[in-house]
Amino acid sequence: xxxxxxxxxxxxxxxxxxxxxxxxxxxxxxxxxxxxxxxxxxxxxxxxxxxxxxxxxxxxxxxxxxxxxxxxxxxxxxxxxxxxxxxxxxxxxxxxxxxxxxxxxxxxxxxxxxxxxxxxxxxxxxxxxxxxxxxxxxxxxxxxxxxxxxxxxxxxxxxxxxxxxxxxxxxxxxxxxxxxxxxxxxxxxxxxxxxxxxxxxxxxxxxxxxxxxxxxxxxxxxxxxxxxxxxxxxxxxxxxxxxxxxxxxxxxxxxxxxxxxxxxxxxxxxxxxxxxxxxx
Amino acid sequence: xxxxxxxxxxxxxxxxxxxxxxxxxxxxxxxxxxxxxxxxxxxxxxxxxxxxxxxxxxxxxxxxxxxxxxxxxxxxxxxxxxxxxxxxxxxxxxxxxxxxxxxxxxxxxxxxxxxxxxxxxxxxxxxxxxxxxxxxxxxxxxxxxxxxxxxxxxxxxxxxxxxxxxxxxxxxxxxxxxxxxxxxxxxxxxxxxxxxxxxxxxxxxxxxxxxxxxxxxxxxxxxxxxxxxxxxxxxxxxxxxxxxxxxxxxxxxxxxxxxxxxxxxxxxxxxxxxxxxxxxxxxxxxxxxxxxxxxxxxxxxxxxxxxxxxxxxxxxxxxxxxxxxxxxxxxxxxxxxxxxxxxxxxxxxxxxxxxxxxxxxxxxxxxxxxxxxxxxxxxxxxxxxxxxxxxxxxxxxxxxxxxxxxxxxxxxxxxxxxxxxxxxxxxxxxxxxxxxxxxxxxxxxxxxxxxxxxxxx
Numbered sequence: 151x152x153x154x155x156x157x158x159x160x161x162x163x164x165x166x167x168x169x170x171x172x173x174x175x176x177x178x179x180x181x182x183x184x185x186x187x188x189x190x191x192x193x194x195x196x197x198x199x200x201x202x203x204x205x206x207x208x209x210x211x212x213x214x215x216x217x218x219x220x221x222x223x224x225x226x227x228x229x230x231x232x233x234x235x236x237x238x239x240x241x242x243x244x245x246x247x248x249x250x251x252x253x254x255x256x257x258x259x260x261x262x263x264x265x266x267x268x269x270x271x272x273x274x275x276x277x278x279x280x281x282x283x284x285x286x287x288x289x290x291x292x293x294x295x296x297x298x299x300x301x302x303x304x305x306x307x308x309x310x311x312x313x314x315x316x317x318x319x320x321x322x323x324x325x326x327x328x329x330x331x332x333x334x335x336x337x338x339x340x341x342x343x344x345x346x347x348x349x350x351x352x353x354x355x356x357x358x359x360x361x362x363x364x365x366x367x368x369x370x371x372x373x374x375x376x377x378x379x380x381x382x383x384x385x386x387x388x389x390x391x392x393x394x395x396x397x398x399x400x401x402x403x404x405x406x407x408x409x410x411x412x413x414x415x416x417x418x419x420x421x422x423x424x425x426x427x428x429x430x
Numbered sequence: 431x432x433x434x435x436x437x438x439x440x441x442x443x444x445x446x447x448x449x450x451x452x453x454x455x456x457x458x459x460x461x462x463x464x465x466x467x468x469x470x471x472x473x474x475x476x477x478x479x480x481x482x483x484x485x486x487x488x489x490x491x492x493x494x495x496x497x498x499x500x501x502x503x504x505x506x507x508x509x510x511x512x513x514x515x516x517x518x519x520x521x522x523x524x525x526x527x528x529x530x531x532x533x534x535x536x537x538x539x540x541x542x543x544x545x546x547x548x549x550x551x552x553x554x555x556x557x558x559x560x561x562x563x564x565x566x567x568x569x570x571x572x573x574x575x576x577x578x579x580x581x582x583x584x585x586x587x588x589x590x591x592x593x594x595x596x597x598x599x600x601x602x603x604x605x606x607x608x609x610x611x612x613x614x615x616x617x618x619x620x621x622x623x624x625x626x627x628x629x630x631x632x633x634x635x636x637x638x639x640x641x642x643x644x645x646x647x648x649x650x651x652x653x654x655x656x657x658x659x660x661x662x663x664x665x666x667x668x669x670x671x672x673x674x675x676x677x678x679x680x681x682x683x684x685x686x687x688x689x690x691x692x693x694x695x696x697x698x699x700x701x702x703x704x705x706x707x708x709x710x711x712x713x714x715x716x717x718x719x720x721x722x723x724x725x726x727x728x729x730x731x732x733x734x735x736x737x738x739x740x741x742x743x744x745x746x747x748x749x750x751x752x753x754x755x756x757x758x759x760x761x762x763x764x765x766x767x768x769x770x771x772x773x774x775x776x777x778x779x780x781x782x783x784x785x786x787x788x789x790x791x792x793x794x795x796x797x798x799x800x801x802x803x804x805x806x807x808x809x810x811x812x813x814x815x816x817x818x819x820x821x822x823x824x825x826x827x828x829x830x831x832x833x834x835x836x837x838x839x840x841x842x843x844x845x846x847x848x849x850x851x852x853x854x855x856x857x858x859x860x861x862x863x864x865x866x867x868x869x870x871x872x873x874x875x876x877x878x879x880x881x882x883x884x885x886x887x
Contacts, residue, residue, distance in 0.1 A: 181544045182523035196887060201880065267688040268705075289690040290864060375635035378690050378860040395637075396850050397519040397544060398887075 176403040193404035197392075203405065205380055206388045213295055213384065214363040221303040222359060226352070228307060229314030230340055243315065250308035258372040261301045262288070265373075288374055291381035298369045298382060310355060317351040318344060353424050360420070361413055385409050471504050471764045473757070476528035478508040485793040492789070497771045504764045513537070515637070515849060522546050529754045530765045535747045536848040538571045538580045547579045548753040553766045554578055562778070567804050570842060571750050581766065583773035585748030585802035586712040587735070587840045588645045589831045590614070591719070594731040596707045600624040607708075607733030607830050611649065611675055614708065614736045618685040621707040628687030630679060631706040632859065636693045639859040640852025641843075642710050645745035646672045648841045650738045655885070659846025662881035664855075665874040671738070673862055673870045681866045690863045698723050710735070712747060713800050713831060716823060721796070731827050734834035743839030746802065777805045777813045787820035796823045800832045802840065846885055854880045 176193055180186040197203050232242050249257065264272040265287035274284035287297045321343060329339050367386040370376055376383035376391075385405065393402035475494070479486035494506050511521070513533040521527050533541070541547045554560040563582060571580035594604035600621040608614040618629025633642050644654050652668025655661065680686040687706070689696075698715065700706050702723030713732055719725040735744035751773065753765045775782040790797040798821030803810030825832075844851050858877050861868045 181546070184545055200883070267690075284688065286688060286690070286864075289688065374691055375693070375856075377635050377856060378864045380857045391853065394517065394519050395515055395853065396847075397522075397540070399523070
């Protein structure tokens with residue numbers, strides 16, 4: 151116990167300390183210079199009546215949904231494809247993982263260049279050769295969020311691929327052999343051997359993805375600053391603006407607390423709902 | 431002159447009133463760690479250029495060394511911290527701010543209200559500086575009782591930056607930028623028709639959309655907030671006309687290109703690449719455009735802010751030096767001495783002016799870029815005479831701006847929560863430029879509601 155004490159203390163101070171401090175600040179008005187003023191639930195009232203919060207919540211959910219629809223299946227399919235490859239699979243795995251090691255700021259600057267809305271922009275030039283576009287990509291409220299999803303999927307898929315591949319390597323080879331002997335093609339092998347083994351990992355990754363996408367921040371900050379027309383303003387970007395642009399720490403922490411509660415409830419519901427699914 | 435200005439002018443000109451309206455000297459609520467053995471004071475000073483800008487950094491370091499030689503009882507600790515809207519609050523909260531820092535004109539009023547800056551009235555008075563400033567500019571740094579919380583060191587008024595090469599290609603006179611927004615609209619259309627490039631572009635993101643819309647509203651004779659900053663006022667005719675004009679240029683004339691999302695870096699890049707004919711900016715954009723983004727200096731042109739329906743004025747901006755609210759009295763004196771040495775001496779001392787200009791030329795910085803005087807107009811023109819042999823910017827390209835700017839009325843930024851107001855206006859401008867069917871009136875009415883809620887908090 152005595153040896154564990156330093157670790158425990160560090161954990162309490164650096165991990166739980168800020169959380170407790172955040173909870174306290176959500177019921178205070180402070181600029182961290184003047185004496186704090188206790189304002190009860192005023193901060194919560196302010197953020198809940200701010201029309202920007204409603205839109206940011208909808209935008210965040212919209213991103214989560216798009217990321218689930220398009221971003222979630224991509225790494226699963228990629229991992230299954232890679233696990234089917236014979237020889238040089240390390241090369242393909244490396245290629246799949248490469249975007250993950252690109253620093254997000256660099257990747258986003260690169261994609262901003264791709265997304266140039268003029269006809270001479272990179273993507274628009276390519277699409278123009280087959281008679282499509284030019285598309286406004288980030289400059290239109292309807293296509294800005296899907297454009298961000300596309301980049302985020304490209305940037306994040308590699309991580310998930312590695313985890314799925316690790317899960318797939320634990321599938322016993324004799325199961326595949328037995329399936330092949332029974333005349334099962336690729337599709338049936340995927341359906342009857344791979345997917346049942348991935349189920350637990352898939353559910354965990356799904357939960358992690360939902361929690362992760364609900365905290366979308368870097369992409370809208372660097373791509374669009376929340377625009378156009380607030381269409382990519384997410385909850386986390388709004389929290390950041392409250393705190394670091396407006397200096398309103400009370401509102402920022404109140405909204406953070408609300409987000410944390412929403413995510414905790416979501417996780418609990420998800421766990422309850424899927425308790426029976428992860429094991430057969 | 432409004433009541434506030436009269437009060438402050440009275441306070442500045444009459445010593446008795448000045449004494450009455452200045453606060454008592456700070457009792458030194460700071461950390462007190464600045465005074466070392468032998469009475470030496472150590473202060474940290476921000477804005478040291480980064481190592482990626484070696485010439486500028488060497489120039490800065492030399493000034494630090496010269497200052498320490500002239501003031502052996504003060505030790506400076508230069509740091510690379512610069513003001514950034516997105517990190518300032520965190521740095522202030524974490525006690526990480528240097529003792530002296532350069533911040534833009536939008537900030538002092540909010541900082542004064544949040545008590546994030548030191549009261550410098552007494553120190554400035556003791557140093558003989560208080561009555562040297564251009565009173566219009568000093569207002570930016572004063573509270574309602576005329577106490578001074580920051581030292582203005584640079585000021586500008588916004589104008590219209592234009593590409594002289596594109597003007598020529600479009601058959602326009604490069605020495606005659608548009609004087610009204612109607613002329614600007616016609617010129618933009620002509621540029622797009624003749625050259626295929628965007629005739630005009632406007633910043634829209636990271637609060638610059640609101641900033642520029644404010645400038646445009648002022649040029650149309652409107653306002654953003656009422657005098658005491660308690661209510662938003664931009665749902666009236668001038669703002670509507672300004673926004674409608676943007677809408678028509680984008681959708682009827684198609685003279686604003688496809689891109690909607692620009693901040694100052696983005697617009698500088700496309701402008702320097704010759705893809706934009708005109709945009710609103712200050713004369714100091716010259717450095718960003720020519721030195722950082724490779725625009726030929728001959729292509730740079732700047733005119734005064736175009737007006738609409740009369741001569742209303744233009745938005746001013748600039749920078750002030752702030753001192754940490756935790757500074758002790760001795761540190762405040764040291765800080766003001768450094769500010770005077772580094773930023774203001776050149777305006778009042780010929781040797782300092784020449785040394786500074788020579789160093790600027792050696793560091794390949796633009797010397798002689800026009801701006802507004804932070805000191806009295808007479809002193810300013812003397813200073814211009816001192817540095818004339820070292821000017822390395824094409825002054826004739828600034829001529830349309832300087833001819834008008836000296837007499838053009840300058841209008842300050844919104845007095846309360848300027849950055850939050852700008853943030854609320856960003857999506858308004860983005861909507862007009864991104865949606866052909868945008869309803870200008872209802873957009874402004876909605877934004878007024880949002881801003882009023884923020885002003886009331």
